[in-house]
Structure formats: structure tokens, C-alpha cells
Amino acid sequence: MNESRGPWFLITGLLIGLGVGLLYAWVISPVRYVDTPPYSLRADFKDQYRALVAAAYGANGDLGRARARLNLLRDGNPAQALAAQAQRVLAEQGTDADVRAMALLAAALNGQVAQLATPSGTMALAAASSQTVVMTTTPQPTDGEAQPTQAGSQPSPQAVRSVTATRPPTQTLTPTLTTTAQPTRTFTPTQGAPFALSSLEPVCQAGTQEGLLQVEVQDASGKPVPGVRLTVAWSGGQNSFYTGLKPAINAGYADFVMTPGVIYTLRIDEGGEVVRDLKAEPCTTADDQDVTSGLHALFVQP
Amino acid sequence: MSRRSGFFIAILLGLATGLLYGWVINPVKYVDASPDSLREDYKVDYVLMAAEAFHADGNLDLAARRLALLGDQPPAQIASRAQLAARREGFPAGDQEMLDALVAALRVFTPVPATVNPGPRGTP
Numbered sequence: 001m002n003e004s005r006g007p008w009f010l011i012t013g014l015l016i017g018l019g020v021g022l023l024y025a026w027v028i029s030p031v032r033y034v035d036t037p038p039y040s041l042r043a044d045f046k047d048q049y050r051a052l053v054a055a056a057y058g059a060n061g062d063l064g065r066a067r068a069r070l071n072l073l074r075d076g077n078p079a080q081a082l083a084a085q086a087q088r089v090l091a092e093q094g095t096d097a098d099v100r101a102m103a104l105l106a107a108a109l110n111g112q113v114a115q116l117a118t119p120s121g122t123m124a125l126a127a128a129s130s131q132t133v134v135m136t137t138t139p140q141p142t143d144g145e146a147q148p149t150q151a152g153s154q155p156s157p158q159a160v161r162s163v164t165a166t167r168p169p170t171q172t173l174t175p176t177l178t179t180t181a182q183p184t185r186t187f188t189p190t191q192g193a194p195f196a197l198s199s200l201e202p203v204c205q206a207g208t209q210e211g212l213l214q215v216e217v218q219d220a221s222g223k224p225v226p227g228v229r230l231t232v233a234w235s236g237g238q239n240s241f242y243t244g245l246k247p248a249i250n251a252g253y254a255d256f257v258m259t260p261g262v263i264y265t266l267r268i269d270e271g272g273e274v275v276r277d278l279k280a281e282p283c284t285t286a287d288d289q290d291v292t293s294g295l296h297a298l299f300v301q302p
Numbered sequence: 303m304s305r306r307s308g309f310f311i312a313i314l315l316g317l318a319t320g321l322l323y324g325w326v327i328n329p330v331k332y333v334d335a336s337p338d339s340l341r342e343d344y345k346v347d348y349v350l351m352a353a354e355a356f357h358a359d360g361n362l363d364l365a366a367r368r369l370a371l372l373g374d375q376p377p378a379q380i381a382s383r384a385q386l387a388a389r390r391e392g393f394p395a396g397d398q399e400m401l402d403a404l405v406a407a408l409r410v411f412t413p414v415p416a417t418v419n420p421g422p423r424g425t426p
Binding site: 009010011012013014015016017018019020021022023024025026030033034035036037038040041042043045048049052053055056058059060069072097 | 305308309310311312313314315316317318319320321322323324325329333334335336337339340341342344347348350351352354355357358359368371
């Protein structure tokens with residue numbers, strides 16, 4: 001009788017051991033990551049990280065540092081990720097400062113502008129080349145593999161030092177002409193009046209978004225200006241949006257889809273020009289297609 | 303080898319296989335980490351970003367809320383640790399000054415209590 005049991009007791013023991021092993025490894029003492037890189041952050045924490053990178057860029061104007069920081073998040077297209085986040089923040093009634101900062105950084109990453117829009121005009125971000133950074137310590141994305149440790153074990157200072165010793169932050173040395181200069185933010189105010197409407201033209205084209213109100217904002221020298229707040233109001237509502245959130249088109253570009261039959265008023269920035277009676281109307285294209293027209297408005301700083 | 307010892311050896315073998323699979327081959331993957339699990343140098347850089355933003359906007363409450371993501375300790379303590387790390391790592395003087403300013407401000411910082419809506423008042 002006993003002989004007929006064969007090796008089943010071994011298999012049973014193996015399965016019990018396997019079950020206990022997995023229970024211990026996955027539930028009781030799972031692998032715990034204590035030295036994670038930013039790209040492993042949860043999506044909402046990544047958003048906060050991105051917003052903070054933009055805020056820091058707004059403060060120091062150091063595009064290289066901002067780019068290195070964004071690279072830590074491993075977004076496919078950092079500028080696009082910033083613009084998309086800015087749109088989300090805008091839709092969720094987020095703060096103006098956050099949206100402006102992200103729009104500015106998105107535009108800067110695309111190499112389009114170096115200007116920050118403000119309610120009173122524009123401010124040029126001074127180039128940092130004559131300033132500064134003697135040494136920048138920036139964590140690099142390539143060295144950011146998380147270190148698994150066992151839960152329950154205390155991360156000792158030695159362990160932390162060990163991690164640091166094996167993959168220290170890369171220090172990038174940038175020689176400068178002076179050693180006393182500090183990496184300070186320098187805004188160079190550009191005096192100028194609020195933006196004024198330069199042209200307003202109907203757009204009657206097939207194959208494009210119908211009823212699209214396209215707005216472009218330029219400074220006195222014709223450069224696109226991101227981060228300009230635009231407010232569209234109509235009977236029963238209003239909406240705000242910013243230039244620079246579609247940097248692939250133009251850093252000074254923004255758009256809004258109008259509903260046919262509704263009359264809109266567009267206001268640019270605080271105290272800027274107000275354009276009234278904007279509407280999407282039926283029109284016929286050059287090749288006899290019936291579509292709903294859009295509008296293209298160009299605002300320029302005199 | 304007796305049947306009993308074979309049974310226990312099989313359990314140990316299974317245990318070892320389970321641990322190998324759970325810890326090495328297919329460990330728990332953390333893809334939604336929180337900022338407090340960031341590596342120390344990333345945390346320092348995060349605090350530096352908050353210090354840079356504070357340097358520009360002067361919004362201490364916002365800076366404290368940003369730092370609160372990095373752990374349960376008071377923001378001043380988090381900033382102070384980053385300040386020490388920045389000195390140890392030889393950060394540029396400008397960065398250290400911004401961290402110093404943030405730490406100094408946070409030491410005397412009193413968080414703004416959340417506003418409570420008292421609700422509509424009764425009318426006589």
C-alpha cells in the first residue's frame with residue numbers, strides 16, 4: 001500500500017514549499033524599492049515633478065538644467081508632455097502661474113522663444129551664458145536603476161552610501177569666465193504696450209477643424225510669445241486658454257473651437273484689447289464645399 | 303533517505319524556488335512610486351527645485367506643500383537634510399544660498415490652516 005504512493009509526498013512538499021516561498025516573497029516581505037528614480041513615480045507625482053521643473057525653470061532660466069530634470073521622467077516628448085499637462089491643469093482650473101511656467105518651458109524646449117509673457121507686457125529671459133553655473137550636480141537618468149532591498153531591513157547609512165558610491169550623481173563642470181558670479185535669474189523687462197489686434201481674418205477651408213478660432217501672439221519684433229492668457233466669453237459662459245500649449249504649431253499659438261450661432265468676445269491678457277462679435281458662420285470654400293468658417297487673429301505688441 | 307526527510311527537503315526546495323521566483327525572476331514591480339521613495343540625490347534636487355521656485359515667487363506655503371511630498375518629516379527638516387547634502391556634494395554657491403534661504407524661511411514657518419467654510423449665516 002505504502003509503496004503505491006510513489007513520489008507524491010515529494011511533489012506535495014515541493015508545492016507547499018513553493019507556496020510558502022511565494023507568500024513570503026510577494027506578501028510578507030516583498031521586494032521594496034527605496035532608491036527609486038523619478039521615472040518610476042506615479043502619474044500624478046510625475047505631474048507635480050514636471051510642474052516643479054517648470055517653476056524652477058521660470059525662476060532660473062536654465063534650460064539645460066530643466067531639460068536634464070525632465071529627462072529623468074523619461075517622457076517620450078517632454079515638450080508635448082508639458083503642454084498636455086498644462087492643458088489638463090487649465091481644464092481643471094489650475095493656477096495661472098503653473099500653466100504659464102509649463103507653456104514657457106514647453107516652448108523653450110522646442111527652441112522657439114526665450115520670452116515670458118506677463119500681464120504688463122513681456123520679459124525677456126536673459127541668456128545664462130555670461131552668468132554662471134560653475135558646477136551643476138544633476139542626477140542623470142541613465143544611472144537611475146532602482147535598488148531592491150528586502151522589506152524589514154533598515155536602510156542603513158552605509159547602504160545609502162553604498163548606493164551613492166556605486167552610482168554617484170554625475171557632476172557636470174562648466175567653466176565660466178568668472179568664479180564669483182552666481183546663477184541668478186535675470187529678467188530684462190521689455191517695455192511695451194499691451195498686445196493689440198493686428199489682423200482678424202476668416203478662415204474658410206475644408207479639411208480643417210470647423211469653427212476654429214486661431215490666435216497668434218507676437219512681440220514687437222515678431223517673435224511668438226507663449227504664456228499669454230486669452231479669455232473667450234459668450235452668452236452664458238467663458239473659457240481661458242494660453243498661448244504656447246501647442247508648441248509644435250507655434251509657441252505663440254492658441255486655439256478655441258467656436259460653436260456656430262454663438263457670438264464670442266475675445267480678450268487678450270489682463271488689460272489687453274477686447275475683440276467682439278466673433279462667430280463661426282457657414283461659408284463656401286474655393287472648391288465649392290460648404291463648411292463652417294473659422295477665424296485667425298493676430299495680436300502684436302506695438 | 304527516509305520518506306520524512308525527503309518530504310522536508312522537498313519543502314525547502316520549493317521554498318527556495320518560490321523565493322527565487324518572487325525576489326529575482328518575477329519580483330513585485332513598483333511602477334507607482336511616491337516621491338518619498340526617491341533616491342537621496344533626486345530628493346536633494348527636488349528640494350533645490352522647490353528652493354529655486356521659492357526664490358522667485360516667495361510662496362513659502364507652496365514650497366512647504368511641495369516638500370511635504372518627500373516624507374512625513376516637517377518641511378524644514380527635509381530642506382535641512384537637503385541643505386547638508388548639497389554642502390557635502392559641493393553644490394554651486396548659488397544653489398546652496400537658495401537652499402539656505404528656504405531652510406531659514408521654513409524654520410519660522412507656520413502653515414496656513416485650511417479655511418473652513420462656516421456655512422450660511424442665519425438671518426434675524
